[in-house]
Amino acid sequence: MKRLKKILKIFFISIIILILLGIGFTFLFGDKIEEIILNKINSKLKKELSLSEIEFSLFENFPDASVTFSNILIQESFQNSSDTLLFAEEGIIKLNILNVISQDYSVNDVEFNKGVINIKYNENGDPNFDILKDNDEENNNFELNNLNLSNSRFTFSDEVEKIYTSSEIDNINLSLTKEDEKFICNLNGSLRNDSLVVDEVDYINNKNVSFNSEIEISDDSIFITSTNLSIGGVDFKNLNFDYSKLSSEYLLTTETENADISNVIFATPKEYQYLYEDHEISGKISAKVEIRKDTNFANPYSEIDFKLNNCKYKSKTQPFELENIYSDCHFDNDSTKRNFDFTQFRFSNFKSSKKGGDFNADFTLTNLNKYYLNVEMFSSWELRELNDFIEDSPFKNMKGTVSGFINYHGNLSFDSKMSGYFANSTHTADLNFKDVYLNYKESELDFVFGKMNWEVDNHNVKISKNKFSVSQSELSFNGNIDNLILYILNEEEKININGKLASDKMIFEELFTITELSSEKEGGVFIGPPNLSVLPTWLDVNISINVKEFWYNNFTSSDFTTDVNYDSKNLKLTADEIDMQTLDGSISGDVIYFENKLHDLVLKSNLDVNKINISDGFKSFDNFNQTFITNKNINGIATANIYLQAMWDKNYKFYSPSLHMSSQLRIENGELIEFKPMYNLSDYVSLEELKEVKFATLKNKIRIENEKIIIPEMDIHSTALSVHVSGEHSFANIMDYKVSLLLSDVLGNKVKESMSLEEIEHNHEGKTTIQLKMSGHVDDPKITLDKVQLKEDIVNEIIEEGEEVIKIIENKILNKEDPDTKEEKEKEEELDIEIEWDDKNPKK
Known part of the structure; x- marks a missing residue:
């Protein structure tokens, strides 16, 4: 313990002695040392150093002695200029204490704090730091091993090369050597760069920069190597920059590994930041970079090979996102062109995923002024992702999946221009849809597709393996659709459908409602502009139809076939070679349905009806919206050739005067059941006989025109009586009939039972007849004897x-x-x- 105390005592006494010696040395030799150091510095300078105070100390920067300068000022070397080259509130020169004692004043370290350094090259290429005196070559060389700058501002400008930069220095340590007109500077530190402008392009704007570099400057070149350089958080390794002052050519090579893409974007020059405005990108990137500036080109050539690792992408303008992105990539701006028009990004083995799907491709993106994309890809999508992407499309609420191979060659945009670019592109695809659901415009009908295949060749879509339902209709389609995708994207006004449509069950009244969506209606009333068509203008059709079971309201048919053509330019629908089995018989013929210039809807048809059940026919068509004679009142088998023409206004209101029909009619095994107008003959024939009147065959040519049913003269031989009838029946149920009854029937049927159908064929020639007139409303008919006609008949x-x-x-x-x-x-x-x-x- 005593030994320890003795050692401590000797230690502290030694310290005190050293301090006292230092104080004494400083007092005795400090001013001399200050003068020597200042003179040594001024001896090297063309202009003397300006300062406010100088102070020597052995202890302030111990273990080094130091000379501290306050408010140092060195002016630039341009003639007649008093601008500042270097200013520092504090400058410190550090000396080895032992060397000082031995009167060797070699400088070890120099520090500047809170200073300003302004480096310039004027328009003649002359520097402003030519501040050293011109001595002999041997003495003109110097070496500064350690210079520290802190809390200072640095600016650099070169009027010849148009290079400007300014920075706030946090801390930089440098060593400087001049040898044979060559400066070699080693830098290690960090700063905040306000700007680095080269040819009016600001490459580094408000970025933190750290470095470990060596700069070699000669009369004709600048060469920079950096083992580590960080700009805005992006770490570059093995940087080499070779610049020729004579030709202004340079070559920059460097590489980075697993850099954060957000930092790369942040480090991108401000002038090019617009490239990222509509995009969010994150993840890791590794790259090898080469940038070369040649005399013959205004812009440098850039070539970058890079890899994307676990990246994410999100469009700011469209609902499009990708994640888990991996790819080998290449970038260059074409060594022979060197501009944005010929710049390209090439992505190989691009793999990514997104919500409910994948996106794998090889593609090239060129022309950064107007993106052009060449891509071969496989992709799968959830269709709900497209709802917002194509929100102006007539197809709504899409669900399901689509996957397939796509080739696309055309411009690319992430805004509203994309649909137009797609319209002018070249593209093919093989797409498979599954479990698709959608609606068309405001229609309440649900379109459901189980599986569907599209083969896309530019704007033609070939559809196969396609079974789908529209509400209750079960359909399948094989054929081609032109401009379908363009119509979805709102780039074409119509689509063209060619193919074969088959159906196990078709509910036509539901499907027909789709055509009404092309017109503007409110409460069922057309409210659109006068020139807006009622029939759809967005669709041209040329298809053959084969329907096993066809429904239109109460009308049903089977094995329905026809060829349908719809011409949207002329607003004309034709159905040729119609053939169907219905009502226990068959119907064949042709139909034309079109919209005239007044936007009325016109139907024309020529039909052959073969042995259909009349009662079922009346029932199927809701008794043709009349109650005079219903399906309960009539029966029989009808065969006819019918020409029909009718018209509706744009609100689908029937225009009854337009109805025109010409029919060659034959009814077999006919029957009138409780047909009340027949009861009006009860004064002449037994009422019981009139409740159920049967007739074997009825033939006539019946017309409808001017809102009247016109019945030419015809004979009806029935079980109740034989009648010769002709006349008219208006749509207002006003009758004007002439009826001839056999006198023998009138007299005989009062007492005898009704005849059989076989007896109806009996020859009634030569019998006396009673002539009747039946007129007035069906609810209050007037029946009178036609006496003149009766007398003439008897006379004849x-x-x-x-x-x-x-x-x-x-x-x-x-x-x-x-x-x-x-x-x-x-x-x-x-x-x-x-x-x-x-x-x-x-x-x-």
Whole structure:
């Protein structure tokens, strides 16, 4: 313990002695040393150093002695200029204490704190730091091993090369050697760079920079090597920069490994930041960089080979995101062009994922002024991702998945221009859709696709393996659709469909509602501009249809086939070679449906109806919206050739005067059941007989025009009576019929039972008839005897019977030749038969 105390005592005494010696040395020799150091510095300078204070100390920077200068000022070397080259509030020169004692004043270290350094090259290429005196070559060389700058500002400008920079220095340590007109500077430290402008491009703007570099400056070149350089958080290794002052050419090579892409974007020159404005990118990147400036080009050539590692991408303008991005990449701006128009990014083995899908590709992106993309990729998507991406599309609420191979060659944009670029691109694809659901415009119909394949060749889509449903309709389509994708993207006004449509079950009234969506309606009333069409203008169709089960309201058919063409330019729909089995028979023919210039809808059809069930027909078409005769009142088998024309206004309101029909009708095994207008004949025929009237065959040519059903003269031979009828029946149920009844039927049916269908074929020729007129509203008909017609009929019958008697007498009694064989003689002969009537109306 005593020994320790003794050692400590000796130690502290020694310290005190050294301090006292130092104080004494400083007091005795400090001013001299200060003068020696100052003179030594000024001896090297063309202009003397300006300062406010100088102080020597052995202890302030112990173990070194030091000379501290306050408010140092060195002016630049340009003639007639008093601008500052270097200023520091504090400058410290450190000396070895032992060397000082031995009067050796070699400088070890120099420090400047809170200073300003301004380095310039004027328009003649002359520097402003030519401050050293011109001595002999041997003495002109010097070496500064350790210079520390802290809390200082540095600026540099070169008026010839148009290079400007300014920085706030945190801390820099440098060594400087001059040898044979060559400066070699080693730098290690950090600063905040306000700007680094080269040819008016600010390459480093407000970035933190740290470095460990060596700079070699000669009369004709600058060469920089850096083992480590960090700019804005991006670490570069093995940087080499070779610059020729004579030609202004340079070559920069460097590399970085696993740099953060967000830092790379931040370190990108301000002038090029716009390239990232619409994009968010993160992840890691490794790169090898070469930038070369040649005399013959205004812009440098850049070539970068880089790898993306676990990156993410998100568009700021569209709902598009990718993650888990990996790729081998290449960038260059074409060594022969060196501008943005010929700049390219090439991505190989690009792999990524996104919500519900993958995106793998090889692609090249060129022309940074107007992106152009060449891509071969496989991608899978959740269709819901496209809802916002194509929000102006008529297809809404899309769900399901799509995957496939895509080749695209065209411009690329992440804004509204993309749809136009797609329209002008070259592209092919093989796409497979699965479990797709969507709606069309405001339609409530659900479109559901189980599986579907698209083969895309530019703007043509070939669809196969396609079964889908629209609400309750079950459909399948094989064929081509032109401009489908462009229509989805709102770049084309119409699509063109060619192919074959098959259906196990088609509910036509549901599908037809889609055509109404092209017009603007409110409460079912058309509210669009006068020139807006009712029929769709967005669709051209040329398809063959084969439907196993067809429904339109209550009408059903099977094995329905036709060829359908819709021309949106002329707003005309044609259905040719219609053939269907329906109503226990068949229907065939052609239909035309079009919109005229007044936007009325016109239907024209020519149909052959073969043995259909009339009652079922009335029922299927809701008794044609009338109650005069319904499916409960009529039965039978109808065969007809029908020409029909009708018109609706733009609100689908039927224009009844337009209805025109011409029909050659044949009804077999017909039956009128409790047809109340027949009861009006109950005064002439038993009511019971009129409740169910059967007839074997009815033939006639029935017309509809001017809101009237026109029935030419026809004979109806039924179980109740035989009728000869003609007349008109208006849509307002106003009748105007002429009816002829056999007198024998009127008298006989009061007492006898009804005849059988076989007896209906009995020849009624020669029977006396009763002529009736039936007129007025069906609810209050007026039935009267047509007396004039009745009298004429009876007279004609008597004359015919008289003539027959004369013929018998002449042939049988007088043995005259048959009058049919002697027409000329008959014309010369005259019958003199007189018939007298009580009402003095004789008739010959």
